Amino acid sequence: MDLSSILSKERTLRCASCQSKKRTIEELSSILSEHIPGPSAHEIFDALIERERLGSTGLGDGIGIPHCRLPSCEKPTGVLLVLESPIDFDSLDKQKVDIIFALVVPQEANDDHLDILATIAGKFSHPEFRDKLRATSSNEELFQVITS
Template identity: 40%
Template structure:
């Protein structure tokens, strides 16, 4: 699985503003719900349950909020570069400025684990992270994360 199988160019956001982690998750849940044609009330509680288990802030300014949902038939992602970093309770206590929301099908299959590992590996690559932070617009951000 590759990032371009999880992410459409239209689901890349540059300069997103969020005051808090909860506000960011609400915004991303609303956007994902609109794109997938499902209710945001199904997405946000699932994201909150996952965050309750431990922050999905994986360090180095990166967060990978994710959840499994019955209403999702294939992995779906949104990539956002925040205008200002926010506290995400990350494992290294550093604020987050790169966020990749990943929604996965609820029935456990290998595909969702591969999707999460694929995104984590790509974003944790120092060259990719630098390119994402330096991208001037959504098209450049998409190219940086997909390697295109």
């Protein structure tokens, strides 16, 4: 899957400054609400937090993939943040997170949801890829790395 179909340059941000998991999810929700017709930032935040209550989406190795399904979402939409300082994300490996890919998909998109998560997790499983993301110096460069 080509991540450029769910991600845009405007939703690929380097050096975002967030101090906590909650504040990061608020920021992600705000960005997503500007690009998804229908749900408000509050609705997106509530859905992402509800999913986090089921278990942390902090995968390990500094990666977080908060995600949810929303009935008012028309197509899969993502946001990539690379934080200037890692934050506690309740990750399985207890490491702080500095690369966060948030994903919102339509309520009925079960297969798409799983396929996209598998693609993202697969990319992030490679240390060299994570290093390339962290080494970027601009949003444009970050977008080029994530979509290559």
